Amino acid sequence: METLANLESFVRSAEAGSFSAAARRLSLTPAAVSRNVAMLEGHLGVRLFQRSTRKLTLTEAGERFLHAIKGNLEELQAAIADIAADDGEPAGVLKVSMSPTFGIQYIVPLLPAFLERYPRIRVDWHFENRQVDLIAEGYDAAIGGGIELSPGVVSRVLAPAHIIAVASPAYMKGRTRPADPEGLADFDGIVMRSARTGRVRQWVMRNVAGEEMPARPAETIVLNDPAAMCRAAVLGLGVTLIAVPDALSYLESGALVRLVPRWYADAGPISLYCANRTLMPSKTRVFIDYVVDAFRREHLAERFAGSLGT
Template sequence: METLANLESFVRSAETGSFSAAARLLALTPAAVSRNVAMLERNLGVRLFQRSTRKLSLTEAGERLLASIGGNLQALQSAISAVSSDRSEPAGVLKVSLAPTFGIGHVLPLLPGFLALYPLIRPEWHFENRQVDLIAEGYDAAIGGGLELTPGVISRTLAAADIVAVASPAYMAGRALPDSPEHLDRFDGIVMRGSRTGRIRQWVMQDGAGNEAQANISENIVLNDPAAMREAAILGLGVTLLVLPDVAANIERGELVRLLPDWYANAGPISLYYPSRTLMPAKTRVFIDFVVEAFQR
């Protein structure tokens, strides 16, 4: 009878197309995953993968085995997880990707309370402006906006991401306030160039009555990070468009003023993303529950 380790190594390698990616998911070395799969092939007497230097691909026999295992492996994993979670405290490295500005401003302050409840968890948090591949890169979770929902990844909404126009009081001193997003081009603009597209991000704003208007921002300063854009606005370098949660505290402190208070652009939600594996480590489960509850409050 095959061991659970051999079957897990086969299924995760098939799902990710890589022994290395499967190893990150299973907390093993790539060599150990490769040995487990080789042992399974030897015991079954068939080749399950075609191997190349770049990727793995299932053979016909491998495809049949993967289809046959189906949810049976997940059911077995769930049973084992349920039993072990009853007697063990959440522990281990918690690898999370976070959008820098939102993560530092709103998620990092939750960490002391989280670690007070779960002292055996060791956070490994990556603050980065990029779209990560949760499964292939071995992340337990990610927090940000617009992550592509690839197969095996689900999301929970944490907050709305309304884009608003802001500038410093010093910059606006002596200047007439704009009365429409189309008139933002009267000011120096601080804009963002997307790292994936290489293009300047454009926004269409709307008001409470449902009217829409293009936000015309001059491209006087081009940056690639929202935190840098916020600091540039605080320094009085011009007008910029940023997510409201990222500038709410600055507005409250009087460092920035919101222009066009009735207008905003919808950037979609800020969400918590995680692999939808039936067998979810206790460390990931308690992190998800803790963060979702905190943002609900």
């Protein structure tokens, strides 16, 4: 009977393509992971990996074996995690990825009440503007937009990510407000450079009637962080196109005003991502339920909708 350690070392090595990467995820040494895999191969009597100095490649037998056991291994791990607490209370490390601006503004404030309800959960949250590989990097969940739904990952939509045009009242003082998105070209722009592509983001805005129009303010200031873009707009440096969640507190306080309010761009949904498991660990399940309930309670989906024209 194979040990769980041998099987897990094999699966994580296959996912990561190296013993070293699997070792980091499993908190083992590369030698220990390699030894576990070698023991598994010895017991099975087949070679599961083709080894080279650069990477591991699954053999045909390794591919078949991975397909056969992977789902069962994850369900077994989930069952162990779920039953680990004697009283069944959700417990363990909750590793979540989210963008800094959104996470700090909307998810961190949920922590006090969440931890009071689930004191045996330990939070390990990563604030990063990148697409993570939930399974290979060992995340329980991620919150954001545009994460690729790789095999084994599912998503639950929380709210829309609508892009709107904003500026400070001081900047707009004495200026005629634009009648449509094309009019934004006459203003100083605070624009975003994509960290992934290195290019300045271009937006096409639409209205509720379905009409579309490019929105291209001048590239006066180029930044790569939404919090910095909002702050620059508040300081009166120009017009910026920003997601509603990033600008909402400034709009509600009056520090920013919305321009061309009947127009918005759609950047896709803000979603909660997690591994698709039949037996989801209770720590992950209660976190997902808690976040979904908070979004519903605070009416965040409605408040984030730039299509409402407010």
